[in-house]
Amino acid sequence: MEIVICPDIGAVGQAAADSFERVIQRKPAAVLGLATGSSPVPLYDELESRSRNGQVSFRDVRAFSLDEYIGLPVGHPETYKEVVNREFTTRMDIDPARVLGPNGNAPDLKVEAADFERAIINAGGIDVQVLGIGSNGHIGFNEPGSSLGSRTRVKTLLPTTRRDNARFFNDPDDVPHHVITQGIGTIMEARRIVLMATGEQKAEAIARLVEGPISAMCPGSILQLHPNARVILDEAAASQLALADYYRYTYENKPVWQRL
Numbered sequence: 001m002e003i004v005i006c007p008d009i010g011a012v013g014q015a016a017a018d019s020f021e022r023v024i025q026r027k028p029a030a031v032l033g034l035a036t037g038s039s040p041v042p043l044y045d046e047l048e049s050r051s052r053n054g055q056v057s058f059r060d061v062r063a064f065s066l067d068e069y070i071g072l073p074v075g076h077p078e079t080y081k082e083v084v085n086r087e088f089t090t091r092m093d094i095d096p097a098r099v100l101g102p103n104g105n106a107p108d109l110k111v112e113a114a115d116f117e118r119a120i121i122n123a124g125g126i127d128v129q130v131l132g133i134g135s136n137g138h139i140g141f142n143e144p145g146s147s148l149g150s151r152t153r154v155k156t157l158l159p160t161t162r163r164d165n166a167r168f169f170n171d172p173d174d175v176p177h178h179v180i181t182q183g184i185g186t187i188m189e190a191r192r193i194v195l196m197a198t199g200e201q202k203a204e205a206i207a208r209l210v211e212g213p214i215s216a217m218c219p220g221s222i223l224q225l226h227p228n229a230r231v232i233l234d235e236a237a238a239s240q241l242a243l244a245d246y247y248r249y250t251y252e253n254k255p256v257w258q259r260l
C-alpha cells in the first residue's frame with residue numbers, strides 16, 4: 001500500500017489524476033471504476049481539465065460505478081446514475097453508453113447484481129478503481145460487518161451513513177435505507193485502487209484502514225491485502241497515522257521505478 005500525504009485537496013486530486021492518466025496512457029481502452037460522494041470530486045475536476053487540454057482522452061474508456069441507492073425515482077438528482085453523469089460523464093469526452101452502474105430500480109435486484117458483475121468481467125475487469133471511505137470505514141456501501149469476500153448485492157445502510165449522506169438531500173428522511181453495491185471481493189479484483197480521503201472526519205477511518213487489523217469492522221482495511229493500492233490523503237485525513245512521517249519520507253525519496 002502506498003500512502004501519499006498531500007498539502008491540500010487540490011494536490012490530492014492531482015495525485016489521483018496522475019494514477020488515472022498513467023493507466024489510460026498505457027491502455028487507452030482502460031476500464032475505470034468510479035465512486036460518488038465528495039471525495040473523488042477533486043479527481044474529476046482535474047481529469048476534466050486534463051481532458052479539455054488534450055492531456056488525456058476518455059474516448060475509448062469504459063467506466064463502472066460502485067453503487068446505487070435503491071428506490072429513488074428515475075432521474076432523481078441524487079441517484080448515483082445522475083451524480084456520475086453530472087460529475088464525470090458530461091465533463092469528459094466519453095460516450096455515456098460506455099458508463100454503467102447498477103440499477104437500483106431493477107425488478108429483480110439479485111439478477112441485476114449478477115448481470116452487473118458479469119458486465120465488469122465481460123469488459124475485462126476494472127483497471128483502476130477510485131474509492132472514498134465512510135467515516136465508519138466502509139468502501140463502496142459495504143458497511144462494517146460486510147463479508148470481506150462479498151460480491152455485488154443489496155446492503156442496508158447504517159443510520160450513521162444515512163446521516164453522513166443527508167447533506168445531499170433536502171430532507172434527511174429521503175436518504176434511502178437500501179443500496180446495491182459492488183462487494184468487497186468485487187472491489188478487490190480491480191487491478192489498481194486509488195482511495196482518496198480529505199478532512200479530519202476521515203482521520204480515524206484512515207488510521208484503521210492503513211494501520212489497524214484487517215477486519216470486517218473496518219471494510220477498508222482489506223486494502224492492506226491489495227497488491228496495488230494508493231491511499232491519497234490531505235494532512236487532516238492523515239493526522240491519526242502513527243507512521244505519517246515514515247510515509248512522507250518514503251514517498252519523497254521514492255525512486256521513479258518504485259512508484260505504483
Ligand code: F6R
Pocket residue numbers: 034035036037038039040066067131132133134135138139140141
Ligand atoms: C460512494 C461510495 C462511498 C463513499 C463514502 C465517502 O460511491 O461508494 O463509499 O465513497 O461514503 O463519501 P464522501 O466521499 O462523500 O465522504
